[in-house]
Structures are given as C-alpha cells and as structure tokens.
Amino acid sequence: ATISCRRGRVSVTVRRPLPGERPATPSTVDALVEGWPIGARDSDVIAQAIRSADGAPHVFAAIAPTVQPQPDDPIAVHVSSDGMVAWLIPWADAEVTEAGLSASLEAAGVSAGVALAQFGSFVGTRLSVPAVIAHGRPVVNGIDAVVDFIVPRVAGVHAPSAGDDATVDYREMGSTGKPVKSGDVVAQKTPVTEAVEGITVRGVAIPGTIAKDIDLHKFNGKGTQVTEDGLAIVASTSGSGSWIADRVSVLPLTSISGDVDFSTGNVRVEGDVSISGTITTDFVVEATGNITVLGAIEGATVVAGGSVTINGGFVGQERGTITAGGSVTARFMEHAAVHAGGPVVVGFEIRQCTVISEASVSVGGGRGPGRITGGLVRAKHSVDAAEVGAENGVSTKVQAGWGKELDAEVSEVHVPPRVTVRQTVHPGVDITVGGAVDHVTSNRAGGSWKDVDGKISIIPV
Secondary structure, three states: OEEEEEOOEEEEEEEOOOOOOOOOOHHHHHHHOOOOOOOOOOHHHHHHHHHHOEEEEEEEEEOOOOOOOOOOOOEEEEEOOOOOEEEEEEOOOOOOOHHHHHHHHHHOOOOOOOOHHHHHHHOOOOOOOOEEEEEOEOOEOOEOOEEEEOOOOOOOOOOOOEOOOOOEOHHHOOOOOEEEOOOOEEEEEEOOEOOEOEEOOOOOEEOOOOOOOOOHHHOEOOOEEEOOOOOEEEEOOOEEEEEEOOEEEEEOEEEEOOOEOOOOOOEEEOOEEEEOOOEOOOOEEEEOOOEEEOOOEOOOEEEEOOOEEEOOOEEOOOOOEEEEOOOEEEOOEEOOEEEEOOOEEEOOEEEEEEEEEOOEEEEOOOOOOOEEEEEEEEEOOEEEEEEEOOOOOOOEEEEEOOOOOOOOOHHHOOOOOEEEEEEEEOOOEEEEEOOEEEEOOOOEEEEEEEEEOOEEEEEOO
16 A cells, blocks of 8 residues: 555555555554544545555545645645644645745744755655654753652651551651761752743744742751752751751750659750650650650650650540640550640540640551540541540540631641541540531441531541
C-alpha cells in the first residue's frame, strides 16, 4: 500500500501482492499515516481499497489547510491546534518555490521554528505527502523547591504509633530527638527549577508555571543556622535535633535517671528531657523541647515545647496536666487533662479525661482495645477509637472539627473533620462533628461520623 495526498485529500493505493509479499491491512495504512494531522478516516474506503487491490487511489481522509491556498499553489499550510507544529500539505502538482513557500508560511502566520536547512530542502520539490516545516518550542514548567528534613518532623505532623501491646514503638517515632553534632546538616533544600517560556510556530509566547521557592529561615530554630547559599540548615551546636513550634532545633539533652520526686525536685530545662522513671504526683517538668518518660506520669504538671512520650500511662488523679506543642503519646490516660498541638496517640484507653488536640486523637490504632470512656475528647481533624462510652451510660463527649463556640480558624482544615468508631458506641455519648451533633441513646454499631450540610452523616466502617 502507498499513501499520497493532493489538495488536502489523503488516498491509499493498494495493488495485489507479489509472491512472498504480505497483503496490506488496515494496520498497514495506519502505520503509513501515523502522526499526520488528518481528521476522521473512512474505514470502509480503506477496507474496499484493500479488497479490490486495483492499484487506483482511494480517498479516505482529508487535511484541512489553515489558510485556503490558490488552486495552482503547490502547497498549503496546516498549523496544529496547539500551534506547536506547522505542516506542508501537497496541493497542486507543481514545484515548490522559495517565494511561494515564504508566502504560504506568512499567510498561515508561521514565523518561528523553521530551520533554514529544512526550508531549503523543500524548494524545487513536488510534495506528494505532508511534511513538517516548523516546530514550536515546548514550554517547561518550573519545579518547586523541596526540603528534605534529616530531623524527623513529628511534632504535629506525623503521629507516633503504638505496638500490639500498646507500648510505644520508638523505632517508628523519632520524637525523642536525633543526636546531632555541630555542623551537621539537619535540612537540605533542592532549589527550584526555573520555568522556560515556550513559543508557538506563530511566535506566541507560552509562559511556564512559576516554581515556588522555600525560604529555609522559616524552619530554622534554636541551635541552627541557614547556610549562606540558603540551601541547608546546619546545627550550630551539638545536642538533640527536634521539631519545636514548626521549626527544626538542636537543643541540649537532659537525662534524669530514676523518678522525678523529692530527690530531684521540679525540672525546668532548655532542650529535651529524658526520664528513665516516673514523674510523681505534684511535681513539675517543663522543657522547651521534647519530654520522654520511660515510666509513667502521675498527678504531675508537664509542659513541653515539643512532644511528650510516655512509655507507661498517665494517671492524672484529677490534677495531672500535659501541655505540648507537638504530639502526646501514652499507653493509657485516666483522670487527666491533655492539650497537644499535634496528634494524641493512646494505646489502650482514655478514661474520664479532657483531651484536646490541634490535630487528631487516635486510641488503639486498630491493635489495642481503643476505648474512650467518659470525659471530653476533642480534635481539630479527627478522632478514631474502637469503642466510645460504656454500658452504664457514662457521659462521654467526642468532637472533631472546632464548633462555633471555639474561636478557631476553621478554614485551615483542608480535610473534612470526622469521628470514626470501629466497633461500638454506647448510650450517653455525644458525637459532634463541625456544627452537627448526634446524641446516642442506645448501643450502636461503629461508623464514620461526618458533617454534611449541618447534619450528621454516618458511613459504615
């Protein structure tokens, strides 16, 4: 099969195959015109040409010129819809002249992307098939800057996880801080790739998407500095690398062997604190960084600029409080108050507590019992538990999304708030999502509670 084009009409000519030759097929025709700027093809005409194999041209498609040529013009010009390719279309059976080619391109508005050598190669020829005469320059969009943080960003961003026995899995957390030496890189920026403007064959500029840069100064905290080239944050001192108030910091690490009690007194330090024992009742531990407790916390006051991690439980005794700028993680909590800037992750149970998270609250994580019993649990984005309330109908309030009574920027929430209960909700439970409330008066199966147009919608889980 052979393909020819005259006056924009594309035809196929098929002859009977010689011995040893393969007969033509529709796929043969498709391959011959691949990439051509033709419109709809008449498959019936192609099939008839193949069946008859009469050696005569059969017109099966057309190429529309961008500007209608004169009848005796040897070529017409077709510009693609995106303006990035210009084609020469065989028209009258005559030789292409330099003046005629220039006039045809000018009439179609083609002013860019024509190579001189390519231009000259068409002069003096008789075109029988379409040919590309000009290419536009593709636009290259900019690529945003990216920052790789060597210090784990856990405070308010990545929630820690609990193991099968509901104790903390430190390998998954990193909230105790990463040991850092002075001069170590704690964040590395890949700079933006600038946009490259494109241009069509008609000389129309196509602007690329401008890449977004990142100023590392918004991320460097205490004990760090931004390099002169602005591409890295390095430690200016040795210590524990942590995220504090959305900034990567390198702070001193204070280690306390044993309990915080009368033998140590209250603990107030700059940096991170690691306590191998328990923080006992009525004592105070304050740190500008992270606080890690390998034992438990009793009725104490704990304040951290970063995260608080408790390997045991938090037995508040109606007086214990934790205030953290980052996440709070514990095996269980009872009769306590917690306010976290990041996620709150509890292995077994939250019992008769007031827990408020600027991010999310997760109890059980699908592996521990995961109960919320009594008290108030409130999170900006989501609350997740296996069971909420108790058979005795104890008053339990769970809320996701700040309600109208709280002065908060609801617009900051990009994902609709939700409350998810994987197993059972008991009577006496109030579930609030956004501005909608569900008062539970009898045992119910779990689900996912959402606010849809001011009303509660429950999706099975």
